[in-house]
Amino acid sequence: MRSLTRVSTTRTFKRLPREIREQQVLDAAVRVFSHHGFHTASMDEIAEVAGVSKPMVYAYLGTKEELFIACLRREATRLMEAIADVVDPTLGLSDQLWSGLRAFFAFVGAHRDGWAVLYRQARGQEPFAAELAAMRRRIVDVIADMLDRAVRAEGRQIHGIDLEVSAYALVGAGESLADWLADHPDADPDKTAGRLMNVAWLGAAQLLRGDVWAPGGSEPPVTSRDAA
Amino acid sequence: MRSLTRVSTTRTFKRLPREIREQQVLDAAVRVFSHHGFHTASMDEIAEVAGVSKPMVYAYLGTKEELFIACLRREATRLMEAIADVVDPTLGLSDQLWSGLRAFFAFVGAHRDGWAVLYRQARGQEPFAAELAAMRRRIVDVIADMLDRAVRAEGRQIHGIDLEVSAYALVGAGESLADWLADHPDADPDKTAGRLMNVAWLGAAQLLRGDVWAPGGSEPPVTSRDAA
DNA sequence: CCGTAACTTAACGCGCCAGTAGGTTTCTCC
DNA sequence: GGAGAAACCTACTGGCGCGTTAAGTTACGG
Numbered sequence: 001m002r003s004l005t006r007v008s009t010t011r012t013f014k015r016l017p018r019e020i021r022e023q024q025v026l027d028a029a030v031r032v033f034s035h036h037g038f039h040t041a042s043m044d045e046i047a048e049v050a051g052v053s054k055p056m057v058y059a060y061l062g063t064k065e066e067l068f069i070a071c072l073r074r075e076a077t078r079l080m081e082a083i084a085d086v087v088d089p090t091l092g093l094s095d096q097l098w099s100g101l102r103a104f105f106a107f108v109g110a111h112r113d114g115w116a117v118l119y120r121q122a123r124g125q126e127p128f129a130a131e132l133a134a135m136r137r138r139i140v141d142v143i144a145d146m147l148d149r150a151v152r153a154e155g156r157q158i159h160g161i162d163l164e165v166s167a168y169a170l171v172g173a174g175e176s177l178a179d180w181l182a183d184h185p186d187a188d189p190d191k192t193a194g195r196l197m198n199v200a201w202l203g204a205a206q207l208l209r210g211d212v213w214a215p216g217g218s219e220p221p222v223t224s225r226d227a228a
Numbered sequence: 229m230r231s232l233t234r235v236s237t238t239r240t241f242k243r244l245p246r247e248i249r250e251q252q253v254l255d256a257a258v259r260v261f262s263h264h265g266f267h268t269a270s271m272d273e274i275a276e277v278a279g280v281s282k283p284m285v286y287a288y289l290g291t292k293e294e295l296f297i298a299c300l301r302r303e304a305t306r307l308m309e310a311i312a313d314v315v316d317p318t319l320g321l322s323d324q325l326w327s328g329l330r331a332f333f334a335f336v337g338a339h340r341d342g343w344a345v346l347y348r349q350a351r352g353q354e355p356f357a358a359e360l361a362a363m364r365r366r367i368v369d370v371i372a373d374m375l376d377r378a379v380r381a382e383g384r385q386i387h388g389i390d391l392e393v394s395a396y397a398l399v400g401a402g403e404s405l406a407d408w409l410a411d412h413p414d415a416d417p418d419k420t421a422g423r424l425m426n427v428a429w430l431g432a433a434q435l436l437r438g439d440v441w442a443p444g445g446s447e448p449p450v451t452s453r454d455a456a
Numbered sequence: 457c458c459g460t461a462a463c464t465t466a467a468c469g470c471g472c473c474a475g476t477a478g479g480t481t482t483c484t485c486c
Numbered sequence: 487g488g489a490g491a492a493a494c495c496t497a498c499t500g501g502c503g504c505g506t507t508a509a510g511t512t513a514c515g516g
Contacts, residue, residue: 015462015513037353039267042503053464058505120352124265129348133411165405165423172404173397173428180396183361195393200401200427243482243493270473281495286475 022060025050029061030071034116038068038125065127072122075114076135082107093150098197101174105189105196108178115182119175136171143167170200250288253278257289258299262344266296266353293355300350303342304363310335321378326425329402333417333424336406343410347403364399371395398428 016024028050032041043064047054061067086103087096108115122128144160144167151158158166173196181192244252256278260269271292275282289295314331315324336343350356372395379386386394402424409420 018462037267040354043505044503054504055465055506056463064504120357124348124352126263126265126268162423162426165408165420166427168408169401169405169424169427172407173401175404176400177393177397179400180393192393195390196397198390199394199397202430246493249493271475272473282474283476283496284494287493292474 018060021052021056025052025057025061025067026071026074028052029067030075030113030117033068033071033121034113038064038121038128043067068117068121068128069131071114071117072128072131075111075118076132078111078114079104079107079118093146094197094201096146097201098193101193101196102190104174105178105181105193108181109187109189112182112185115178119179140164140167140171143170173200246288249278249280249284253280253285253289253295254299254302257295258303258341258345261296261299261349262341266292266349266356271295296345296349296356297359299342299345300356300359303339303346306339306342307332307335307346321374322425322429324374325429326421329421329424330418332402333406333409333421336409337415337417340410340413343406347407368392368395368399371398401428 025046029041029046032046032049035041036045043054043057046067047057050057057067061070083100083103087100089096091099118132122132141164144163147163147167148158151163177192177196181187181189253274257269257274260274260277263269264273271282271285274295275285278285285295289298311328311331315328317324319327346360350360372391375391375395376386379391405420405424409415409417
């Protein structure tokens with residue numbers, strides 16, 4: 001049974017070391033996953049986009065699920081490193097936050113596909129959601145710690161869970177704006193970071209000072225304003 | 229060809245009007261979708277959980293995709309109504325926000341599955357993400373409008389896109405905390421709402437006053453470019 | 457220029473699941 | 487009490503895509 005294998009193709013196949021191939025496959029996988037979603041994406045398409053045959057994908061990266069996890073880890077690591085490279089722990093809280101946010105939005109602006117995989121895909125699909133949640137938890141803890149140190153530096157204190165929830169809100173706002181950024185290619189990452197600082201940090205600064213919003217009266221909750 | 233239909237089962241099946249069955253199926257679908265995700269969930273399981281045979285599901289709610297959309301719409305409608313029922317447009321901005329947030333978190337606390345479907349599932353799966361995005365867009369516009377009116381009431385003005393992004397950040401923080409709430413069954417929805425008010429509103433109040441955060445040494449990030 | 461390892465194409469099995477065909481039981485209303 | 491509709495079932499099927507294998511082909515090292 002003669003199978004019609006391409007006989008006279010001039011196309012020549014570069015032989016590349018495994019590491020490079022793996023990165024190419026991961027690149028393709030991130031793109032395909034981000035466009036189609038985990039389940040809808042097909043391994044055949046990923047292989048094709050990577051310019052590699054399907055058995056290679058399986059040989060190097062394993063099953064579809066393992067491949068997706070590899071994508072997750074790579075993108076998350078890149079993101080974390082991009083931020084860690086830039087944040088200077090000797091600086092003040094607001095400066096740390098500012099530089100971190102700038103790096104964060106810059107990364108998302110430059111890796112929209114990766115962000116889509118991390119944020120939109122992994123969050124819902126249960127095997128991965130847990131892993132993703134653990135990563136976010138680490139970030140939240142870092143932020144909460146920063147807040148805590150800043151508060152203590154002012155000689156005051158905030159209850160742990162309040163800190164955690166505040167940090168969670170900040171992280172959530174950041175993720176949400178990142179999502180917005182991913183959908184607005186013309187938007188400027190730096191400006192987005194600045195806007196988030198405006199909304200979030202001004203509020204956080206109040207918190208650090210000990211100002212608290214109270215639901216009681218119907219008056220504007222403003223803090224140091226001439227009281228009504 | 230004899231098909232072995234159950235002949236002598238004593239088990240009798242309650243016959244219920246279509247409307248009730250539909251709700252039961254939707255309840256089951258929301259539960260299953262929220263646990264497994266759209267693709268991983270099987271129609272067989274939904275039917276089983278609903279206590280109904282599969283053809284019933286198809287007869288009443290249509291295909292899997294249509295069923296999911298029905299879930300989406302029902303949960304979203306419930307959520308919107310829960311909020312709209314409570315917000316009094318004659319009140320001030322902060323009170324509207326506060327009552328809206330309370331209703332929002334109360335709903336999420338009481339309908340965790342529904343929230344999971346709306347937020348974690350629909351956001352990633354492409355046919356639905358667009359629909360969901362449109363809903364969020366409406367909410368963002370409402371918030372941005374509230375901010376805008378409040379700012380104008382103070383005789384000032386904020387550029388449209390800044391308003392939009394600020395509103396987006398607030399909504400994102402809210403969604404994120406709702407997510408947190410869904411994972412912490414013991415947490416108190418009202419307290420969570422209060423914490424978000426603390427972080428977000430105090431910051432927003434500053435914004436309304438015209439205060440702008442500026443990075444330590446370098447250029448100012450955003451809003452009122454009166455100076456530069 | 458030969459052997460070997462990196463690749464390829466081209467199948468295929470198999471499980472899973474959306475969706476359907478067709479029959480049976482209860483309700484309703486005249 | 488009977489006819490027609492509406493509620494409900496069991497049991498199949500068709501297809502798709504993961505994961506794998508078999509057999510051939512090209513490059514590279516010595």
